[in-house]
Amino acid sequence: MMHSDMFPMHGGQAAPVWAGCFAIFIVLFALSINIIYLIAMCKIFSKAGYHWAMGLLTLIPVVQFFIPLFLAFGEWPIEKQLKACQQQQTSPGQSPPF
Numbered sequence: 001m002m003h004s005d006m007f008p009m010h011g012g013q014a015a016p017v018w019a020g021c022f023a024i025f026i027v028l029f030a031l032s033i034n035i036i037y038l039i040a041m042c043k044i045f046s047k048a049g050y051h052w053a054m055g056l057l058t059l060i061p062v063v064q065f066f067i068p069l070f071l072a073f074g075e076w077p078i079e080k081q082l083k084a085c086q087q088q089q090t091s092p093g094q095s096p097p098f
Helices: 015-048 052-059 061-073 077-089
Strands: none
Touching: 015 052, 015 061, 015 077, 052 061
């Protein structure tokens, strides 16, 4: 049989402490996930040829929805540069090497 002096916080007294610890854990977890997402979006914009700071637009709630659509359906600056390089390498009388 357990005695009440063995578990001094038994009987519901520890519930607020554990709830507070759990809330702090959830907030820190959500913050870390958002920071990782923000860094990833900045890296994606940078690799696509845009300025890395465009990834900071993910901090704006409504804009967050449209950013993947913009990246998926828009022509990236890096693609424009690639097309320009391919056009320079191909002279007007030759067909592209496929």
